Amino acid sequence: ETGVTQSPTHLIKTRGQQVTLRCSSQSGHNTVSWYQQALGQGPQFIFQYYREEENGRGNFPPRFSGLQFPNYSSELNVNALELDDSALYLCASSLGGAGANVLTFGAGSRLTVL
């Protein structure tokens, strides 16, 4: 069984730039959700994708967007990066909605915005 993999593991960007983070879901999982975890905080829900459509979103501005592909992998795109976007970005996959089902997390992509 293949777990959740994320890339890149670390990256550094400057303010105003754009970034794309990638996630491959665990085998058999059809739902992907993304979280932002700032230092010393719990993960904050960004959005969830099911069957290639966004079906839930947290309190994040539209410059945070995503995609899910037919193989259930996903991308998180962030435009016009701000210093406060510096965080660990976690992808989690699940079978069905993330609510009642166990989330399997990837190791995360650590983004630093300078």
Place this chain on the structure above:
Amino acid sequence: RKEVEQDPGPFNVPEGATVAFNCTYSNSASQSFFWYRQDCRKEPKLLMSVYSSGNEDGRFTAQLNRASQYISLLIRDSKLSDSATYLCVVTASGGYQKVTFGTGTKLQVIP
């Protein structure tokens, strides 16, 4: 008021001690509850689900009090390897099921 609140700690306890963490949630319509464990600079991993009747997994016991809107985690006979941050997770329906994490409680077990 935060949707899910936890005491951030840190809780510094000696090996063999019993330690308990509480978590309160504000949405009375919350449906599912979990404890996740997160090691330093690692991803969260499921520790256990929390059921209405309470449940136990080895040295770990989780309880839910819907009337008071809190969940708890009890760790008996603490091991050094239990040192981690423990995240309370609450979900509520809303078209999709909204997942909310607490800020986490840091546990340090001391030799």
